[in-house]
Amino acid sequence: MTIETILVLNAGSSSIKFQLFQGEESVLSGQIDGLGASAWVKGKTAEGKVLMDRALSEEEAKDHTAALQVILALLKEFDANLEVDAIGHRVVHGSTNFSAPVLVTEEVDKELEGINHLAPLHNPHNLAGIRGAKAAFPGKPNVACFDTAFHRTQEFKNEAYAIPLKYYEEGVRRYGMHGQSFHYISEELHNVAPEVANGKVVVAHLGNGASMCAIDNGKCVTTTMGFTPLDGLAMGTRCGLIDPGVIFYLMEEKGMTSKEVAHLLNKESGMKGLSGISQDMRDLEQSEDPRAKQALEYYDNRVKRELGALVAVMGGIDALVFTGGIGENSAKTRAGVCKGLEFLGIEIDEEANGARAKEAITISKPSSKVKIMAIPTNEEAMIARQTREICEA
Ligand code: ADP
Numbered sequence: 001m002t003i004e005t006i007l008v009l010n011a012g013s014s015s016i017k018f019q020l021f022q023g024e025e026s027v028l029s030g031q032i033d034g035l036g037a038s039a040w041v042k043g044k045t046a047e048g049k050v051l052m053d054r055a056l057s058e059e060e061a062k063d064h065t066a067a068l069q070v071i072l073a074l075l076k077e078f079d080a081n082l083e084v085d086a087i088g089h090r091v092v093h094g095s096t097n098f099s100a101p102v103l104v105t106e107e108v109d110k111e112l113e114g115i116n117h118l119a120p121l122h123n124p125h126n127l128a129g130i131r132g133a134k135a136a137f138p139g140k141p142n143v144a145c146f147d148t149a150f151h152r153t154q155e156f157k158n159e160a161y162a163i164p165l166k167y168y169e170e171g172v173r174r175y176g177m178h179g180q181s182f183h184y185i186s187e188e189l190h191n192v193a194p195e196v197a198n199g200k201v202v203v204a205h206l207g208n209g210a211s212m213c214a215i216d217n218g219k220c221v222t223t224t225m226g227f228t229p230l231d232g233l234a235m236g237t238r239c240g241l242i243d244p245g246v247i248f249y250l251m252e253e254k255g256m257t258s259k260e261v262a263h264l265l266n267k268e269s270g271m272k273g274l275s276g277i278s279q280d281m282r283d284l285e286q287s288e289d290p291r292a293k294q295a296l297e298y299y300d301n302r303v304k305r306e307l308g309a310l311v312a313v314m315g316g317i318d319a320l321v322f323t324g325g326i327g328e329n330s331a332k333t334r335a336g337v338c339k340g341l342e343f344l345g346i347e348i349d350e351e352a353n354g355a356r357a358k359e360a361i362t363i364s365k366p367s368s369k370v371k372i373m374a375i376p377t378n379e380e381a382m383i384a385r386q387t388r389e390i391c392e393a
Pocket of ligand 1: 209280282324326
């Protein structure tokens, strides 16, 4: 079966992001926000022509299935004769059940429902998106593409926590996230830097959420996120690595409930909490406040510390790739991370690093043993590619 037109959906609790691909080309994108309350749809073509920009009626905004009918109408506005051949869905958690994308059958639907508890803020909404798409595009294949799947090549020693083994067996593991991004960058290296594509690569996906991955010959060795997206690097509002003892302290000494602690660590921590100013790197980079400077130094240092761990576990490094909103745009972060790592063969070129990565750029000095790059990621393109592969197999 030849798949030409693919709709990629990323369904969240109150939003659905969508992108339409024809071949490898993204031709239309947009999102619905505010589902359940006062919802809004916006969709525009790749050339920037706005096709829809309006509020949804109460009926249209009542759930994901209703909202998908609005996306269907938008697609018809784009091209009245448009046939969507397949729908690719971002699904955050694949548990141990899924180590690759999968065609959603009745059984897979049930299996997905069975792992909702592992990512209660994401997976139930991803599944609602799948069910909504089934109704909007009857008979068309739906493919679930998992953020965790790329990391299922981790060995036990990188995947387990040192708590009694029965929890590991029950699924308390370091799953890792951002798999679509790491997979995309790993494949993209074959186009932009084939000499390192099969080597040892560390990818730093630095966005609002952030994680790093050690990739050897295209396979994940290990990654910084764990059981949930709270582990690893300091992020916009998430704390990253923390001594679990802090959580006991907050609950026992400060009388906080688990919900309050979860809110503190997920929404009030990271750059926002440390700086007291903003979660956005742009604000912090422009700020004169010493707390902003301190938070930025902290951020770079966390990336550096994880980089050291990943390189040690992988046994070397041939290339370091920055991606995500911060990795692609913040020369200051890239320079801060690489500073002092000359002993590892990491030598950044100040001038080359000054550029924004609108496309792949090399930012290492010619003398650098490690190739340093900034490459724009494209998680939707990866989902579209995986969807095509599954449907055409
Ligand atoms: P998400 O994780 O939500 O997909 P992105 O990968 O788009 O987010 O990253 C968003 C973050 O990128 C912003 O919060 C901001 O901190 C950072 N960012 C975007 N542009 C710049 C820039 N020019 N300089 C520094 N940081 C930037």
